Amino acid sequence: MRSEPIFALIDCNAFYASCERVFRPDLAKTPIVVLSNNDGCVIARSYDAKPFVKMGEPYFQAREKLRRHGVVAFSSNYALYGDMSERVMTLIESMVPATEVYSIDECFAELTGMAQDLTLFGHRLRLRIAQCTGIPVGVGIARTKTLAKLANHTAKRLQRHTGGVVDITDPVKRDWVLRNTAVKEVWGIGRKMTAHLEGMGIRTAMDLARADAWTLRQRFNVVVEKTARELAGTPCLELDDVDPPKQEICSSRMFGMRLSELAPIKQAVATYVGRAAEKLRAQGSVCKRMRVSIRTGMFNPNEVHHAQGAWVELPYPTCDTLLLTRLATDAVERIFRPGLRYSKAEVLLMDLRQPGDFSGDLFAPRQSVARDRLMEVMDSINERWGRGTVRAASVPAAPDWGMKREMMSQSYTTRIDQLWTVRG
Template identity: 35%
Template sequence: MFALIDCNNFYASCERVFNPNLQGKPVAILSNNDGCVISMSDEAKKLQLPFGAPIFKWEQFCKSNNITVLSSNYPLYGDMSTRVMNILAGFSPDIEVYSIDESFLELKGFENYDLSNYATKMRSKILKWTGIPTCVGIAPTKALSKVANKIARSNLKQSKGICIIDSEENRIKALKWTKIGNVWGIGSRLKKRLQAKGCETAYDFTQLPSDWVLKNFSIVEWRLQKDLQGISKIPLEDAVTSKKMIATTRSFENTYADLENITERISTFASSCAKKLREQNSNCHVITVFLRSNRFDKNQAYLKENKTVFLSYPTDSTLTISSAAIAAVKTIFKEGVNYKKAGVIISGLVPNDNFQLNLFSHENPKHKPLMSAIDNLNKKFKGDKIKLGNQDLNRTWKMKQNRLSKKFTTNINEVLIVK
């Protein structure tokens, strides 16, 4: 059996733990730079505040409906997530942290356990130790545990936050209740293709011939169908896999129309990507740089430009990646445009101990020990103390966070004071 534990409205719940005045009231959390709504409480959802709503357009709506709007407090959310996952690790040694607010547990050897009681203990312990409410879905496969979790979440009063699919009758009933677009792993395109085949529910999908699914889709969809049929084909992932693409993208606090500021930002983003690349022991072949103007600025047309560079040899050197990124951004920069966002994306990743060599070009052998020394010093002194010469040594990227709560658990100067 598998259990999926999902934190309810996680970002909003984290804020409520340290501000009880928000309990039972509508709360909305904004994205980077206080851009748009990315999370909200059930009360805000009932008011039909849409996900992704740009706050400058919905500011008056939030005020009229007494919706508390807060900036994303990622240090707080990350720390609270770690606390929840550490608690869950005590309920089963086989755990897969699926996202910041949900985890799969494989319940091996639990055949004689009262799973409902066990799920209740999970929810109670997490709530008592962290203040975060959760829902638990338990089923014979990962995909079915996702379905069970959605059912538990859909009616908290009746389900008490727990749903267990432990019989064929319950499985069929649950799948007939689940719309095809709400199935884990089925996106909008796949949803349309399945609906064209007459699939409106998850149960309809399980009734398609398996050979036809494998022929017309892929092994991923075939495994999903088998999982929904109660045949476990999606295993627990117990190891963190290396990323196949690394990106650093940021919206600027202000717009920039000069090349000097743009290149400084691109160099900083490229350095961040290179650091992440070395952390996972990989090299890259491809570097993509993009620039975006402000899509909400009515005084100029929205402009988006991209440039991709293919390297003749794989590298993890900040010097090489930054130089290539700066050269690329200079080719797409346009005078007179107010840029609001930029980013660097590196791809074509290969292990740093296993890649094809180039006979005529290769990495400067001095770069490897230099990068290692820089990483060690930055780690020792806790921060990017050593930067490239084309980076602003006194400048750190700062998000626009005008509605930010305190870092209650990660900053000793901001912990709650009990009188």
């Protein structure tokens, strides 16, 4: 007889801020915020920083307030966060039968058939992650993925009482959580949907679980129906072992300063092409179309506003950084307008497929084996020695137009010259 499925959701607490604290133990009791690209706005907050600043608040407006309350701000350090995430996920994978990485700081795990106390296992998992990475996590355990999300939310909301682990596989505990959770906290129920559901008298997760699923499907969609069934204990969502290949890959950044000359804009586009092509090869795909766009700042009333893009039809399906770079920079020349102050560029790779899936002309050109091998060697060198070790000649090592990161921490885990040092 097949065991009923059991899922866990492991979610890192205030992940970006927690990563910064791992290597700054002196900030263990200091509120922390992390800023977006170019130190624009607040994108992450430690729990003790939430009373002082809103998510998305522009840093230039909040700077004095943060200083007054002793909140420390960091520029985003995505290399550090990505590496710490991989360490956490690897630990989880070593302790459970199967996982699905949901985001950089969340992971679903399947616990079906595990012959042990699941609450104790959740605490053991938390302890192992904290000991090996320094990252605090919450663990929610339930019969469905939606309920596991809800259990995780409860584990964090009632941290002092739960110790960061909540198991609601028992129907009595599940019903208590459902009754005491607002419907807006349910996974996948956004602000607009909350308003619609509350208009129907559905105000708690329990109300949604008891609602007629077929009526919800007719009035809204199948997603809301599945959510209600999952809350009632019927599994509708399985664990996804492998993420499907992306259908589009975008690399887009704001410049660290306004650019009025063509040369640095071409350098920026070449840099973004290189990053997009790395992602393309990482999922084993090739692309047939590309869109390159540049734009000025759009919010200053004293500046001319302009945005333009160009489509590029590639000669053959490719993942060749050098070919993509040459065609993308040629496209920039066509859309650049002198006298404007540009603030952002974007490269979008489209029509992505696996090699061999394109049914083109038998005699049409195709990417050479030698170029495939060159890309493999470049990726292996960059993986071992760091991104940008080998790059297109048009990509500078330290561009003047690069993102502004005046408060970025060191890359403690990904750069040998920035390893953590302890002085006696």
